[in-house]
Amino acid sequence: MTVGIPIRRLWPEPSTEPLDDAALTALYGRADQPRLRVNFVASLDGAVTVDGYSAGLSGEPDKRVFGMLRMLCDALVVAAGTLRHEGYRAVRLSENRRAWRRANGLAAYPTLVVVSGSLGLDPAQAAFADAPVRPIVLTHSDAEPPPGLTDVADLLRCGTGRVDLAAGLAELHGRGLTQVLCEGGPHLLGALTAADLVDELCLTVAPLLAGPGAGRITAGDASAPRHLPLRHVLAADDGVLMLRHARP
Numbered sequence: 001m002t003v004g005i006p007i008r009r010l011w012p013e014p015s016t017e018p019l020d021d022a023a024l025t026a027l028y029g030r031a032d033q034p035r036l037r038v039n040f041v042a043s044l045d046g047a048v049t050v051d052g053y054s055a056g057l058s059g060e061p062d063k064r065v066f067g068m069l070r071m072l073c074d075a076l077v078v079a080a081g082t083l084r085h086e087g088y089r090a091v092r093l094s095e096n097r098r099a100w101r102r103a104n105g106l107a108a109y110p111t112l113v114v115v116s117g118s119l120g121l122d123p124a125q126a127a128f129a130d131a132p133v134r135p136i137v138l139t140h141s142d143a144e145p146p147p148g149l150t151d152v153a154d155l156l157r158c159g160t161g162r163v164d165l166a167a168g169l170a171e172l173h174g175r176g177l178t179q180v181l182c183e184g185g186p187h188l189l190g191a192l193t194a195a196d197l198v199d200e201l202c203l204t205v206a207p208l209l210a211g212p213g214a215g216r217i218t219a220g221d222a223s224a225p226r227h228l229p230l231r232h233v234l235a236a237d238d239g240v241l242m243l244r245h246a247r248p
């Protein structure tokens, strides 16, 4: 079944037929080894936000793939900055997507993992308070949680004085959360790139010139460039491109 605006494959092997959910699921898939997949949307001229939020860049095809990538993962990692700014709510999946997960031997929902150095988090935020699975907060050994946070989330402390992202990922893998999806934001992508932890980037390119002002999908201190080969190019009928780049 195809819903909404048709999405077609441009490369490799162009398809004239719109991709249904099963075809999209197969194109993105789960890996047979631990993988960190990052998903972002940007404007044609590289902006990560319009008026401060990602919503102005994201249409129905992007939301469809966004939800599908959530369906496919074990852990959904987001930086505290994006969680706070975008007002993350509890992770929800449609009945169809929960059924797909059950049929594939997965928990009904992925586990939310919030990366924070300061632990400046609000336990009443719906992402914690209404979570269908107890979230994990990835932090370091010196951070003090605010009252109530440990009532709604487990703390995973990796690193001293700063979060050791590689050790945090290894911990998640050890808990069986091997398919990790990161939804940003830019400072977290910058740190993951610097630590050479990004296996895959799924990037939606919105056909929009946002103009100057907004940041890019990455931020923070400079680090060595990393090569990520192109795996597929999809196009939606509203002019949106969906790129998937991944390590060999």
Ligand SMILES: NC(=O)c1ccc[n+]([C@@H]2O[C@H](COP(=O)([O-])OP(=O)(O)OC[C@H]3O[C@@H](n4cnc5c(N)ncnc54)[C@H](OP(=O)(O)O)[C@@H]3O)[C@@H](O)[C@H]2O)c1
Residues within 6 Å of the ligand: 039, 040, 041, 042, 048, 049, 052, 053, 054, 057, 079, 080, 081, 082, 083, 085, 086, 115, 116, 117, 118, 119, 120, 121, 162, 163, 165, 183, 184, 185, 186, 187, 188, 189, 191, 219
């Ligand atoms: N277009 C898109 O697809 C997309 C996706 C995501 C976000 N965004 C946009 O990006 C903006 C948010 O960006 P941001 O600059 O706030 O970046 P961010 O990476 O979302 O958040 C930065 C904060 O997250 C925590 N964090 C990130 N990396 C960390 C690390 N290596 N170790 C420990 N903590 C880490 C820290 O939280 P603490 O302060 O708690 O220590 C840090 O202050 C928003 O405007 C959002 O809308 C766009």
